[in-house]
Amino acid sequence: MNLSQLDTLAQDIIIRAGERIKQSLHKEMTITEKSSPSDLVTNIDMETEQFFVKEVSEALPEHRLLGEEGFGDTITDWDGYVWIVDPIDGTTNFINQQRNFCITVGIYKDGVGELGYIYQVMTGELISAIRGQGAYQNGVLLPRLKNVEFEDSLIGVNASWVAPNRHIDHHQVAKLIKRVRGTRSYGSAALEISYVVTGRLDAYFSMRLSAWDVAGGMVIANEVGALCGTLGGGEFDLLKKQPFIIANPALFEELVKDYLIS
């Protein structure tokens, strides 16, 4: 199967997974706490991931799958093809709002992101990318990002920017927030990444994200010239939970050096 056929298959599975989620909204769901009362999972998160595991293993038995809910494979290396899947990114939004959540998938080959997807289920917006072939919004080529100034920028923030934490200097963050045009908070990392790659936000930062939150988004980011990394500006390690930053190329370095590293 070539990359274009793999892309068609992946898009088909993602759209069908989204249909199943939409149908599930009419039924009662089961909500379970994971690590804390704000860290929830529903039966729909789990059933959606199981759907991916079934579809991928039937079509491509040699491909492995890493999913947030743990129904895929245990991944300790990146040999061969690995699908990195977040079946519902923004579970709290899914539960409380029945919108503003995404399915996001990255398909990596030997550790290199080849295909990336962020599907906003309730609006039908699908951002997709094949490495080296550009990023698309429902089939329409996305332009590369134009440089922006801090003063004209909108940045995605979440509680980890403002609640005290040992990683960042809150006086610097307050200066940043005063300098930019505005801040927004959407509650789904993948949704916010999709907003950065389409220029609706100019940066997004979160304190503790995992491979499944960002794998698809990083492939898309490359195709539009958005820069991704972790605190210190280094590469995001897909085997670790760590801070994640995505930004317009004109903002990335200054954002990390002057505002985020304490």
Ligand code: 2AM
């Ligand atoms: P999730 O909905 O797939 O869990 C805001 O909560 C964003 O941070 C979401 O994209 C969410 O992904 C992600 N996130 C990562 N780890 C989280 C955690 N422990 N609790 C809540 N959200 C988490």
Ligand code: CA
């Ligand atoms: Ca979760």
Ligand code: CA
């Ligand atoms: Ca997630």
Ligand code: CA
């Ligand atoms: Ca999730």
